[in-house]
Amino acid sequence: GASAGDGVLSDAALPNLALAARLNDRIHVGLTVNAPFGFETIYNNDSAIRYHALETDLKTIAATPMVAIALSPFASIGGGVRIQYLDLGVSAAIDAAGIVTASQLGSFLPGTADVFVDVQADDVAIGFVGGFQIQPASFLTLGASYTSKIEHELNGVANFDLAGSVPGQALAGIAGLFQNGPASAAFITPASLQFGAEIEVSDRLSVLASVVYTRWAAFENVTIEFDNPAQPTEVLTQNWRNTVAFALGAEYDLSPRTTLRAGFMIDETPVRDEFASPRIPDSDRTWLTAGVSHEISNRLSLDFAAAVIFLDERPINLSGAQLENLTRGDLQATANATAYIASMKLRYAFR
Numbered sequence: 001g002a003s004a005g006d007g008v009l010s011d012a013a014l015p016n017l018a019l020a021a022r023l024n025d026r027i028h029v030g031l032t033v034n035a036p037f038g039f040e041t042i043y044n045n046d047s048a049i050r051y052h053a054l055e056t057d058l059k060t061i062a063a064t065p066m067v068a069i070a071l072s073p074f075a076s077i078g079g080g081v082r083i084q085y086l087d088l089g090v091s092a093a094i095d096a097a098g099i100v101t102a103s104q105l106g107s108f109l110p111g112t113a114d115v116f117v118d119v120q121a122d123d124v125a126i127g128f129v130g131g132f133q134i135q136p137a138s139f140l141t142l143g144a145s146y147t148s149k150i151e152h153e154l155n156g157v158a159n160f161d162l163a164g165s166v167p168g169q170a171l172a173g174i175a176g177l178f179q180n181g182p183a184s185a186a187f188i189t190p191a192s193l194q195f196g197a198e199i200e201v202s203d204r205l206s207v208l209a210s211v212v213y214t215r216w217a218a219f220e221n222v223t224i225e226f227d228n229p230a231q232p233t234e235v236l237t238q239n240w241r242n243t244v245a246f247a248l249g250a251e252y253d254l255s256p257r258t259t260l261r262a263g264f265m266i267d268e269t270p271v272r273d274e275f276a277s278p279r280i281p282d283s284d285r286t287w288l289t290a291g292v293s294h295e296i297s298n299r300l301s302l303d304f305a306a307a308v309i310f311l312d313e314r315p316i317n318l319s320g321a322q323l324e325n326l327t328r329g330d331l332q333a334t335a336n337a338t339a340y341i342a343s344m345k346l347r348y349a350f351r
Helices: 096-102 166-175
Strands: 016-022 027-034 038-042 055-072 075-094 115-137 140-147 150-161 181-189 192-200 205-214 221-226 234-237 243-255 258-267 285-295 300-311 314-318 331-335 338-348
Touching: 055 115, 075 150, 075 181, 075 221, 096 166, 115 181
Parallel strands: none
Antiparallel strands: 016 027, 027 055, 038 055, 055 075, 075 115, 115 140, 115 150, 140 192, 150 181, 181 221, 192 205, 205 243, 221 234, 243 258, 258 285, 285 300, 300 338, 314 331
16 A cells, blocks of 8 residues: 555644633632544555554543632632543454455455445543642742543444455355444543643743643553454554643733733653554654733733644554454554644633
8 A cells, every 4th residue: 555645634623612600709600611632643545554544533522510719819729520522433444355365265465355444433421620729929829730531431333344345245244244333432531630830020921830740541442342243342552651741831911901922832642652553643742832812802802822733753663463453464654743723712701
């Protein structure tokens, strides 16, 4: 198959909504809706990578109702329930010709008559968030928050495309493989612990810093099980590691109504070199960001922001000797990527 390709990462639009209301001088309630996790990678059907991955598409939407309580003028706590919807789609090619030949059920040239499989599954699960904020000095604000892991039990359907694959049709008839039907998988999104600080250097300038620790080690694999007992379980080993991200930024009030922002972040990848996969060819990232906020009126303000994310080169070295790769084969590849983010936010106060 083709040994190179561009456009592996797709464009995406991410929603972000927040509402807040004051019940009294001490208690506020709120709701956020956002997409905390997501990615998509796509490879062509004739790619040399096709037995390891064609399309991988993960989308999440989380709604989090919350309540915050002011313990004093200088300290507050808050928490909420996260209701998260997760939708996962994975597809790949299966070398039916190679399997038939290796099983001595016929003689075909491997790689010439693929079966294409597509699995779509989703689930809704619940977690929680909690945090606090304190102001130990007039110029210093500190905060921390915790987001729990969420365990999803995904249920969906597997579809096999046998058109044009004579060996695939033979395996379906002889061994009962490649039958469309229900499929399921477990998927975990990680817990994370966030710390933040803001220092007011002057009436106009503030410096901000944050540290985020994410427990990605909970994401060990994606195991897709088929209701068809003849269809082998599909295993996608991840064995990710926990990560730390460090960010530093600044805000400068250009005028009473306009604020400028800039910052950078060093963001570790959870992907271990020995398990790096074309499905998630992630690597260590460096973020550069800039933004501006402007108050249009006493009630309405507008924010713009942009970011460039530089990803380190990602080598991929998967062995066909691994049990899960026996029908996929070896894969040696290198991935390079740069990501660009543009965002706009409107804020309106109903007071």
